[in-house]
Amino acid sequence: MNHVVLALVIAFITWYVATAMPMFLRWSCYLGGPLVGGFVCGILFGDITYGLEVGATIQLAYLGAIAVGGTLPSELAIAGYLGTALTMSAGLSAEAGLTVAVALGSLGLLCRNAYMTLNSIVVHKADQYAAEGNARMVRLMNQYGSQVVPFLCYFIPGFLAMYFGSQAIESLMAVIPAKVITALGVTGGLIPALGIGLLLTYVWDKRFLPYAFIGFFLVAYLNLSIMFIAILGACIAVLYMFAADRREDSK
Amino acid sequence: MTEEKTMVTAENGNRILKRRDLIRTWLRWICWAQRCYNYERLMGLGFCQAISAVIEKLFPDKEERAAALSRHMRFFNTENNWGAMILGATVALEEERAMGHSVTTDVIDSMKNALMGPLAGIGDSITQSIVKVILLGVSIELAVQGNVLGPVLYLAGFTVYALAVSYITFFSGYRMGRGAATKLLASSSTKSLTDALKIVSMIVIGALAAGNIKVNTIAAGTFGGSEVVLQNVLDSICPKLLPLGVLALVIYLLKNKRKSSVFILITLFVIGFALTFLNFLG
Known part of the structure; x- marks a missing residue:
């Protein structure tokens, strides 16, 4: 396959798997990115055995990776598809490919942070349409508005890496000040405060505010699982209901 | 409007939503x-777009529809396959509400908030x-043996698992939502x-706030010959003090200052970048 076409195809697949693909396929194609990527690249490069070997080796490194609350320690679409493709186009061994993929995967977190942060803008646009009762535009925002930033963040670096080799990505990264990358990560940690803050003001009820503090400090101090906290909350709620009903009855 | 609809549905014993609406x-x-x-x-927007067609059908009135869409735009996060149950139950409760039964938006919203965490945990x-x-x-x-069956299998x-589990949980959620609504109507203690x-x-x-908001300071200084790391000092007072502070700031801006969420988003960006460049956060 022509070098440019191949670079375009790999970049396209990387973006598509990372953010655009239907969710029911993402479980296999994203969480198993290297394994499936090895297969896909094997077909594209015309050497399935080589592709499977590279993919399986990279996948082993991510076997224990679990996305808790949607956060993974690595960008699996980039590690899986771009990583395998770069390894194969350089003709590296599967083990050498592993280091390429893992390095790319952690660089890929920058792409992830960028779109997870910037897609807030799309959500606010959708808020406006929701307030106008325009359901169709809400769906279009989710469908297409959501893909503007991811396409830029995945397709362009993916294409450059495939076209110029992985050094291109490294020199591109060298241009971006390290502080900017850190700041993006820091901001990504702050933004959930807005989503949760909005939710809290909607359900705001002064009488029950202490319960929010109980939940907060159970996690802050004891790092308890949300499951335990929900069970505890349910028990308190039942006790509260009985007490409230008794008060009703005695009146 | 709603009264008329209730009468029709009561007569036919029909529901507003057809199976086709649910599948979609x-x-x-x-x-x-x-x-x-x-x-x-x-997944706030993801939830809203999923339920949006149902909302359009249930609430022809523009204001009611706008209010319902906005309510479903809020913070939401769960596991897709098992969490489909919450969507199913929400659809059922919204339908009951549209049919004029005494389901309040409070009940629907609280149900979503209460269930998203546990189902994410299970899922x-x-x-x-x-x-x-x-x-x-x-x-x-x-795959290591070079067998194509590896990735194919x-x-x-995984695809069959995702489709089957989400289908089953969505429809059982819908049935449970209907059941819960009937019980709600019967009980006096709504x-x-x-x-x-x-x-x-x-x-x-509260638990989600502590788990999701991440703020750490890297500020450190030397006082009287010993190095003091600010984050350690804060942690010894109370862990997660900074996330709590940021949340308090956001709520203050939203409730007391009546600032728009866009304004707060920009504020958080400015804070994040400024404090990183000042070597305070990292």
Whole structure:
């Protein structure tokens, strides 16, 4: 396959798997990115055995990776598809490919942070349409508005890496000040405060505010699982209901 | 308007939503719930787009529809396959509400908040710790031997699992929602039930705040010859003090200052970048 076409195809697949693909396929194609990527690249490069070997080796490194609350320690679409493709186009061994993929995967977190942060803008646009009762535009925002930033963040670096080799990505990264990358990560940690803050003001009820503090400090101090906290909350709620009903009855 | 609808449905014993509407809602969820994943609301927009067609059908009145759409735009996060149950139950409760039954928006919203965490917990552990590990284990073994069946088996297995589990949980959620609504109508203590749901909702939101908002200071200084790391000092007072502070700031801006969420988003960006460049956060 022509070098440019191949670079375009790999970049396209990387973006598509990372953010655009239907969710029911993402479980296999994203969480198993290297394994499936090895297969896909094997077909594209015309050497399935080589592709499977590279993919399986990279996948082993991510076997224990679990996305808790949607956060993974690595960008699996980039590690899986771009990583395998770069390894194969350089003709590296599967083990050498592993280091390429893992390095790319952690660089890929920058792409992830960028779109997870910037897609807030799309959500606010959708808020406006929701307030106008325009359901169709809400769906279009989710469908297409959501893909503007991811396409830029995945397709362009993916294409450059495939076209110029992985050094291109490294020199591109060298241009971006390290502080900017850190700041993006820091901001990504702050933004959930807005989503949760909005939710809290909607359900705001002064009488029950202490319960929010109980939940907060159970996690802050004891790092308890949300499951335990929900069970505890349910028990308190039942006790509260009985007490409230008794008060009703005695009146 | 709603009275008229209630009479019609009561006479025919028919519901407003057809099976086709439900299937479409489930498909929108399992395909596009995470298409606009973002740190601010996570699956908020994904939930809203999934239920949007149902809302259009249930609430022809523009204002009611706008209010319902906005309510479903809020912060939401769960595991897609098992969490489809929440969507199913929400659809059923919204339908009851449209039919004029005494289901309040408070009950619906609190139910969503209370269930998203636990179902994420169940879903994440089953999907990622059990199903994924088993499927990957077998498939990697095959792939290492150069067998194409490896990736194919993995793809097919996980896809069938995701479709089957989300379909089953969505429809059982819908049935449970209807059942719950009937019980709600029968019970006299709707008020205390709403309060009880709010309690679970509040405690879960508090826990989500501590788990999701991440702020760490890297400030350190030398005082009297000993190095003092500010984060350690803060942690010794109370862990997660900074996330709590940021949340308090956001709530203050929203409630007391009546600032728009866009304004707060920009503020957070400025704070994040400024304090990183000042070497305070990292």
